[in-house]
Amino acid sequence: MKPYGLPLFSLLLLAAAITFACGSPTSHIAPSCSSAPTATNPSEPQAILLCPAVADAKDYPGGQVQFVSIGSFNTSPSPALPKPVLWGACQQNQSSTDVIVSAGGVARCASGASGTYTVWATGGPVLCNVVGPCGACGRTGTAQLTCP
Numbered sequence: 001m002k003p004y005g006l007p008l009f010s011l012l013l014l015a016a017a018i019t020f021a022c023g024s025p026t027s028h029i030a031p032s033c034s035s036a037p038t039a040t041n042p043s044e045p046q047a048i049l050l051c052p053a054v055a056d057a058k059d060y061p062g063g064q065v066q067f068v069s070i071g072s073f074n075t076s077p078s079p080a081l082p083k084p085v086l087w088g089a090c091q092q093n094q095s096s097t098d099v100i101v102s103a104g105g106v107a108r109c110a111s112g113a114s115g116t117y118t119v120w121a122t123g124g125p126v127l128c129n130v131v132g133p134c135g136a137c138g139r140t141g142t143a144q145l146t147c148p
Helices: 005-021
Strands: 047-051 054-056 064-066 068-072 085-091 099-101 106-109 115-123 139-147
Touching: 047 115, 047 139, 068 115, 068 139, 085 099, 099 115, 106 139
Parallel strands: 054 139
Antiparallel strands: 047 068, 064 106, 085 115, 099 106, 115 139
16 A cells, blocks of 8 residues: 555645635635625735626616625735725726715616726725826725626
């Protein structure tokens, strides 16, 4: 019988790392956002992910889509919800009032809006005077919202 020892352990460790990185049901960053973290982190995030990454307003009650910003940090806890978060929307790198995003990340299409829009969130203690049309004042995460 051949001993499996370290090579088998290495393969199991690699499989576990891939599973967690890809958003398994036990991961804190699930693609469905069902297991988004509840803890916050006041530091500047290294990256921000928005969940859901793609949404169609017609698939949500009242056309309101709840987006969640999840930050990846160098300090604990990570992943965590970044604080504070500035939300907005744009289309083709231009500011837009066709999508309204609340301070809590709830987006809805304005009357008559149609097409695909970028919902963005900038998080962390960033000090700047100007925010671009699609965020970019610090770490910014984006998602796509389709209006009917």
